[in-house]
Amino acid sequence: MGLFDRVVGRNTRSAESAKERLRLILIHDRTDITQDVLEALKDDLLATISRHVEIDSTAVRIDITREGRSQRLLADIPLKNVTRRRTG
Amino acid sequence: MSAQVVTVTSGKGGVGKTTAVASIGVALAAEGQKVVCIDADIGLRNLDVVMGLENRIVYDLVDAIEGRCRLKQAMIRDKRLPELYLIPAAQTRDKSAVSPTDMTRLCDELRAECDWILVDSPAGIERGFRNAIAPADRVIVITNPEVSAVRDADRVVGLLEAEGKGAPSLIINRLNPRMIKHYDMLSAEDVLDLLAIRLIGIVPEDESVIIATNRGSPISFESKSKAGQAFRNIARRLKGEEVPFMDLENHGGLLDRLTRLTGRR
Numbered sequence: 332m333g334l335f336d337r338v339v340g341r342n343t344r345s346a347e348s349a350k351e352r353l354r355l356i357l358i359h360d361r362t363d364i365t366q367d368v369l370e371a372l373k374d375d376l377l378a379t380i381s382r383h384v385e386i387d388s389t390a391v392r393i394d395i396t397r398e399g400r401s402q403r404l405l406a407d408i409p410l411k412n413v414t415r416r417r418t419g
Numbered sequence: 420m421s422a423q424v425v426t427v428t429s430g431k432g433g434v435g436k437t438t439a440v441a442s443i444g445v446a447l448a449a450e451g452q453k454v455v456c457i458d459a460d461i462g463l464r465n466l467d468v469v470m471g472l473e474n475r476i477v478y479d480l481v482d483a484i485e486g487r488c489r490l491k492q493a494m495i496r497d498k499r500l501p502e503l504y505l506i507p508a509a510q511t512r513d514k515s516a517v518s519p520t521d522m523t524r525l526c527d528e529l530r531a532e533c534d535w536i537l538v539d540s541p542a543g544i545e546r547g548f549r550n551a552i553a554p555a556d557r558v559i560v561i562t563n564p565e566v567s568a569v570r571d572a573d574r575v576v577g578l579l580e581a582e583g584k585g586a587p588s589l590i591i592n593r594l595n596p597r598m599i600k601h602y603d604m605l606s607a608e609d610v611l612d613l614l615a616i617r618l619i620g621i622v623p624e625d626e627s628v629i630i631a632t633n634r635g636s637p638i639s640f641e642s643k644s645k646a647g648q649a650f651r652n653i654a655r656r657l658k659g660e661e662v663p664f665m666d667l668e669n670h671g672g673l674l675d676r677l678t679r680l681t682g683r684r
Contacts, residue, residue: 344602
């Protein structure tokens with residue numbers, strides 16, 4: 332990284348952003364799932380699960396991950412602890 | 420003889436399909452294999468100029484398909500390697516002059532005559548691409564370490580899988596070791612990780628490719644060129660040999676070692 336870039340704080344590691352951008356582009360191209368679709372899916376999932384158990388909706392993460400050339404939907408949904416009353 | 424049909428395709432234009440076909444064809448023929456290169460880019464023919472055979476064209480692929488000449492008459496024999504042939508594309512027609520069935524029929528007729536049939540696919544994913552992949556026993560997808568080229572390559576890999584063509588092999592062309600070292604270019608590992616298909620070659624960026632193309636003498640003829648070496652390695656891997664991938668990061672040349680010792684770039 333050049334001195335000028337360091338002074339102005341510009342990150343010249345453009346390969347990193349190329350890779351990260353491509354990762355997202357390829358997931359979209361391969362699955363046809365846009366960010367909007369993913370958000371809608373997340374809302375539906377949360378509504379359904381909430382009907383049965385209490386969840387921490389602020390900490391929910393829904394992502395598409397890659398494994399070779401296939402994609403999988405990964406949902407991480409933390410459950411809320413039930414506040415137990417101690418009896419004795 | 421029963422030839423293997425290998426199609427080189429990419430999605431994006433200008434990533435090195437034609438250079439790859441010419442160079443791999445030369446490298447295979449130099450090892451004593453009988454090779455026929457077919458330019459399937461109808462209307463935009465270029466394999467003839469890269470191979471330096473543009474002045475010898477009488478009949479072309481469409482002439483052979485439409486029966487205006489015998490297949491043998493459309494095969495131009497290379498000046499330097501007697502076992503290397505080119506079937507040029509027609510320049511005044513378009514992709515619709517040929518169908519996937521035509522290509523398969525033509526290649527099947529050729530199979531008994533040679534060891535390898537290399538098909539140079541046009542860019543894109545339409546008719547010309549379908550024509551080029553129809554006869555293929557094996558497909559090579561070529562890309563550059565750039566966002567748009569990798570994206571298009573991924574699209575093509577997806578289409579090939581959907582066609583039941585099986586997983587293609589990958590050539591990463593025009594890697595620039597200096598830019599990779601400075602994290603300003605995707606490395607071969609990055610591209611391979613994204614596309615997740617089998618690697619068959621990595622080719623460094625090399626000015627001598629332009630010089631070779633200017634002269635119409637494919638880069639595989641240049642014994643000192645790194646890109647030439649890379650394409651010769653790909654040809655050997657196609658034949659089933661285990662050839663280690665080039666180490667592009669370290670040149671190991673005297674000047675390079677000296678600059679590294681003195682810490683100057």
